[in-house]
Amino acid sequence: MLRIRCPYCQEARSEEEFSHAGEAHIPRPANPDASSDAQWGEYLHLRRNPRGPHREMWVHTAGCRRYFNVLRDTVNYEILATYAMGERPADEPEEGAL
Amino acid sequence: MSGQVRRLASGGRINRDRGLRFTFDGRVLEGYAGDTLASALLANGVDVVGRSFKYARPRGIVGHGAEEPNAIVQLGSAAASVPNLRATQVELYDGLEARSTGAPVFQRAVGRLGRFLPAGFYYKTFMGSAPLWMASEPLLRHAAGFGRAPTGADPDTYDRMNRHCDVLVVGAGPAGLSAALEAARSGARVLLADEQAEFGGSLLAETRPLGVDGATNWVDKTIGELASRANVELLPRSTVSGFYDHNFLTIVERRTDHLGLVSPNATRERLHRVRADQVVLATGAIERPLVFANNDLPGVMLATSVGTYVNRYAVVPGETLLLFTTNDQAYRTALDWRRAGREVCAIVDVREAPGGELVAAAREAGIEVIAGHVVIEAIGRGRVARAVIAPLNASGDALDGPTRRLSCNLIACSGGWNPTLHLGSQTGVRPRWSEDAAAFLPGDLGVRALCTGAVTGTGSLRACLEEGALAGATAASRTGFGSGRTTFAAPVIDEPRGTPARPLYLVPHARPVSRAPKQFVDYQLDVTAADIELAAREGYKSVEHVKRYTALGFGTDQGKLGNVNGVAILARALGKTIAETGTTMFRPSYTPATFGTIAGRDVGEFFDPERHTPMHTWHESKGAAWENVGRWKRPWYYPRAGETMQQAVNRECLAARDGVAILDASTLGKIDIQGADAAEFLDRIYTIGFRRLGVGRCRYGLMLREDGTIFDDGVTARLAENRYLMHTTTGNAEAVFAWLELWHQTEWPDLDVHFTSVTDHWATAALVGPRSREVLAKVGADIDLSRDAFRFMDVREGEVAGFPARVFRISFSGELSFEVNVPAQHGRGLWDALIDAGSEFGITPYGTETMHVLRAEKGFIIVGQDTDGSMTPADMGMDWAVRRNKPFGFIGDRSLVLSDHQRADRPQLVGLASADGDTVLPEGGQLVDDPKPPPPVPMAGHVTSSYYSARLSRPIALGMVKGGSKRIGETVYCPLADGRILAGTIVDPVFYDPEGERQNV
Amino acid sequence: MQKYSLFSLVRHARRHHEGWQRAWRDPAPKKAYDTVIVGGGGHGLATAYYLAKVHGVTDVAVVEKGWLGGGNTGRNTTIVRSNYLRDESSHLYEFSLKLWEGLSRELNFNVMFSPRGVLNLGHTLQDMRDIERRVNANRLNGIDGEVLDTAEVQKLVPAMNCSPDSRYPVLGASWQPRGGIARHDAVAWGYARAADAQGIDLLQNTEVTGIRMQNGKVSGVETSRGFIAARRVGCVAAGNSGVLAAMAGFRLPIESRPLQALVSEPLKPCLDTVVMSNAVHCYISQADKGDLVIGAGTDAYNGYGQRGSFPVIEHTLQAVCELFPAFSRVRMNRHWGGIVDICPDACPIIGGTPVAGLYFNCGWGTGGFKATPGSGYVFADTLANERPHPLAAPFSLKRFETGALVDEHGAAGVAH
Secondary structure, three states: OOEEEEOOOOEEEEHHHOEEEEEOOOOOOOOHHHOOHHHHHHHHHOEOOOOOEEEEEEEOOOOOOOEEEEEEEOOOOOEEEEEEOOOOOOOOOOHHHO | OOOOOOEOOOOOOOEEEEEEEEEEOOEEEEEEEOOEHHHHHHHOOOOOOEEOOOOOOEEOOOOOOOOOOOOEEEEOOHHHOEEEEEHHHOEOOOOEEEEEOOOOHHHHHHHOOHHHOOOOHHHHOOOOOHHHHHHHHHHHHHHHOOEOOOOOOOOOOEEEEEEEEEEEEEOOOHHHHHHHHHHHHOOOOEEEEOOOOOOOHHHHHOOOEEOOEEHHHHHHHHHHHHHHOOOEEEEOOEEEEEEEHHHEEEEEEEOOOOOOOOOOOOOOEEEEEEEEEEEEEOOOEEEOOOOOEOOOOOOEEEHHHHHHHHHHHOEOOOOEEEEEEOOOOOHHHHHHHHHOOOEEEEEEEOOOOOOEHHHHHHHHOOOOEEEOEEEEEEEOOOOOOEEEEEEEOOOOOOEOOOOEEEEOOEEEEEOOEEEOOHHHHHOOOOOEEEOOOOEEEOOOOOOOEEEOHHHHOOOOHHHHHHHHHHHHHHHHHHOOOOOOOOOOOOOOOOOOOEOOOOOOOOOOOOOOOOOOOOEEEEOOOOEEHHHHHHHHHOOOOOHHHHHHHHOOOOOOOOOOOOHHHHHHHHHHHHOOOHHHHOOOOOOOOOOOEEHHHHHOOOOHHHOOOOEOOOOHHHHHHOOOEEEEEOOEEEEEEOOOOOOOHHHHHHHHHHHHHHOOEEEEOOOOEEEEEEOOOHHHHHHHHEOOOOOOOOOOEEEEEEEEOOOOOEEEEEEEEEEEOOEEEEEEOOOOHHHHHHHHHHHHHHOOOOOOOEEEEOHHHEEEEEEEOOOHHHHHHHHOEOOOOOOOOOOOOEEEEEEEOOEEEEEEOOOOOOOOEEEEEEEHHHHHHHHHHHHHHHHHHOOEEEOHHHHHHHHHHOOOOOOOOOOOOOOOOOOOOOHHHOOOOOOOOOOOOHHHHOHHHHOOOOEEEEEEEEOOOOOOOOOOOEEEOOOOOOOOOOOOEEEEEEEEEOOOOEEEEEEEEEOHHHOOOOEEEEEOOOOOEEEEEEEOOOOOOOOOOHHHO | OOOOOHHHHHHHHHOOOOOOOOOOOOOOOOOEEEEEEEOOOHHHHHHHHHHHHHHOOOOEEEEOOOOOOOOHHHOOOOEEOOOOOOHHHHHHHHHHHHHHHOHHHHHOOOOOOEOOOEEEEEOOHHHHHHHHHHHHHHHHOOOOOEEEEHHHHHHHOOOOOOOOOOOOOOOEEEEEOOOEEOOHHHHHHHHHHHHHHOOOEEEOOOOEEEEEEEOOEEEEEEEOOEEEEEEEEEEOOHHHHHHHHHHOOOOEOOEEEEEEEEEEEEEOOOOOOEEEEOOOOEEEEEOOOOEEEEEEEEOOOOOOOOOOOHHHHHHHHHHHHHHOHHHHHOEEEEEEEEEEEEOOOOOOEEEEOOOEOEEEEEOOOOOHHHHHHHHHHHHHHHHHHOOOOOOOHHHOOOHHHHOOOOOOOOOOOOOO
């Protein structure tokens, strides 16, 4: 069971307090009507799904109820960073891995 | 107690003042407090404790702990029965009833066909005849299953406890105790868990003194110090069963199993859910058996186990011992045996020139040491009577001389040690083979866990104590306690030097493996060396394939005894090294864990909490039938004496249409939305617009997922310029709330808007029917209730029946309706007042079924019933609720114009009139245009909602029909399972009051 | 191929089983093949088998990074059924079920398909509406099924708590008698042996590290044992599909998540059918070895670790104890995880990709095992003819652009 540090509460808590909320940093097209069916389908459905470091969103459901970003390795499940919405972590891992 | 023919007159850690009676397979036997079931059985001279599962061979006790493969027993019977316990881990209590889980009669017959049943035989036959396979399969299942599932609900309860500690020490043997002691002295919070009732592990059977103390005195002193410290918690009878990510571990504590079958006064077991900063694995090692012909005969045991029974339980499991060993340590067993006054026929030592103090001691004691020899076969009926020995060649793969026979009735084996590395392996870290240790050792567990003692391959007791202390200090210092240096002074222990061990994984026989008598590797699943060689011969080369093909290690012991021998035999067959062959991974649980313990208290009444409205007890008192809606209990209908459900629903429906009726609508989700951008936010979330909604007005909205499908619906009211109250469906309240938060926080954090879930702040009574206004007037409301002052879709605040209230003039029935909301604590008061005031108008409570009929008569959809997650607003004929020209758009808008969503033949909402005017179409019925052709029959749609309408005196239904909106008047057919075919006419989905006049009266 | 039979068992027993031949070869990779299948699980091996058997394409290599059947094939709860809701999926799964019914004979390998019936329980009125809808659709599609009431369910499963007083009472169930379970490893081995006998090379311990392309067309795969050229490449790698797609420069609508399962200790027969419940959320059957095989839920996060979080196991056993209060004292022997590739509509992706000659068969989520024969059959046909098999056509990647999703969340609701 994962232990996740909420960047708002500044506390590491058990996974049971949180909910996973999908891949992070997928901006909604600013003007959906201007995107083609293919672009829209990509936004809706296509995912990186990497093996290794992965940026994802979690929400502190049973805590502050705020969404935040987690950089987590999907193979060994180690959490490399957690950071607030709208931020990027200071220590960027290798882009190739992402 | 004369039955205990193999009990020594003195010694052991048993309490001879407390004799205990128990039964085994119906025989009444006696033992002592401090015995395990296994030690008591051995004391009573019980040789055969079960039959093997494939060949039905007699089996006896082999080990003394978690490794025991054979002595699998069932305790008790009926509901409190427990299947598949290892007798070696069952503490004896008075009145214990145990049965072997032996094979049924037919299986013994099958057992005689053993030679036709090599590994994987079942893959090679029964292919031709499915019926023959289906007939055989239950028999297989019967033979393979060990114990029986209990036959009633569990009489016991279980609980869970979350724990946090700095250092969790797993195992209270020598290394674990010194680790715990050292960590505790540093001030760290220490948790020490051990599966046995008594701490001490191997020390409990240790005959050497530790310094000035006896070993058990040292244990007592150490535990005394640990127990005296406030920063230490001791968990005996507690098995660390799982080691998970981020140092989360599970511990199964058996609290009352030693007292009886049913817990006398406490929870039977407790699951400790531990988050440990550091974990010290001091899990020890399990002796490796030796693989020789007929090595499964009762009377073949592990050497350590024999020593443990002698020293700890004062039991001698035989008369004449033959020790068969690859190493020095096992000599202690022969010496202990001799000390107990029993005969040692010989020590058969694989090594060509064993030397050193222990060997010398054995020789001094007059024991014959037969070096460079092996036991190739055990002989006996039901128990070992003789051993066949022969010299071993230099490379260890063939015999090197003639055989001879020795008489003995106990063969104690030691093939070295298998570190108990299961927990480390569970974390995904692969064990690595060490040629030096001749064992798999734990892999690198990183910086949050370390292994110490015998699990790392350490053999010497003193080294275990010292390494344990260092591990304890290191773990503590990693959590910020102490310097990492030890203060521990290891006691002086007699550590005789000797000759290195000579590993041997398969004892050669005079005949090749395929023709020798069975040489068992995995006792529990009857896997032999020949099976493993066969698997390799057939191309199953991966260790995983061999495991799965032969079932090696699949037993309830997870291969604690057999795995390493099996891997080594496979390696030899493949011509590879053991390191190249590798091992399989271990999974939780270390030893089997009770379902109930893992489930904890969240069963029965606590399985899923019920949500009750403030009016719940009133509904109960009226005998309401209930419907589960999400977690809520909602009245389904209120049957009166002698009424059928249909009669009750008809009555409730007519009351709502003709007079006045009342519905508890408290369960609808309610979200208070405030902020300068609340209107903008709602515009983006809903398909319809909210900017221009006047204060005090309500509007119906559809909420879509981003893929354009309908997610939720409900009425939202504007309470003030920057304040809205959103209603959601009952089942979706939490999901919608999370949905709003998601979009606000991740996409539009700049919008000034806040949400609060207020679902259970309010109780809601929906007063429905042409006379509802009169009831409201009578109960007293300081709101102008007149038709023009309080219009349809208005919301007003005021007092109703003396309670502060919000009243919505909204309607899910098509009738004049007032939904009265009061703070939850006044819900019952309001309800009582309304019922009171309504009595003269015949006010009738109604439930969800009537609610459904009323809305269906009006063609109103229910999200989740008429929609299924694939429907768009257009599919439901609800384009009127969609404004595609809003400045920002809304969630899901782009998807509405995807090509597939524009198809004319998509299923669309229609009304369905049963053609005979009489038969209610079944909900879930499939609709076809032509019921005649054989399958697959093209389907036109399905029935989503269907009722008898008392108001219309005929059945009505809603359904989804492909292109249905253009097919009004056409006939579709609904074929039923019983062969009948119903016909229905496609009609407009609004069956009643199509102009919507009734809600405005 | 050495024929297996009762007779051959007896004959070999007389020779102490020394004469059994290997089930498949362990060949060195050739430099080039007509077709390379990436993934040596049940689906990949079945694809290879049908390529040879039905289409005569035998210049095929199956490239497997570990051991045959070592992924989800060997980690699932072995439920086989075809009672899906939508026409598209039920046709595909029914096609597969029909293959299951003759598979042991076809492969001359007992895959232990045991059609003991599958119950999908209904606990709410809406569950029962959905069950009616699904069973009616199945019947019209020629798939066996009926709706049972509580008493009929209780008769089939005496150990189940069917009390009206339970939290979510059993209101009824759908019943597919032809559904059941099979022996998971045997399916992989049976296909492997039969494919090998057709001359197909099974390359174990060979990891694909890259997909080589020229002018938008696939030309082969880079592997840990060197480059292997191929005219066509079919990827059947379940949870690892996203990684392979990334090698070819595109993304898939797939998220790979842990899906957990557990087994009890072996018991005497106590459960004769497969029981699945969405609302109480568990599925359970008793394997031939006597252990209860229990499927847990999917973890919410992406993970390739073949393990998930413990609360999923807790919730599953709470559900089991709720449905089967007598199993509370039974003990869990082991639990483990697989990696499931989950599509937005809980349906697979079968067909071409943006790269010519490169085909994917993935996204089976929790439905993969039961689809094994059918999936292999239609994918082989798709590869051989370089166009989707009619049963595979609705499951193209294109549907994520057009919106033509085949929503099976209802029928696939509980992982199985």
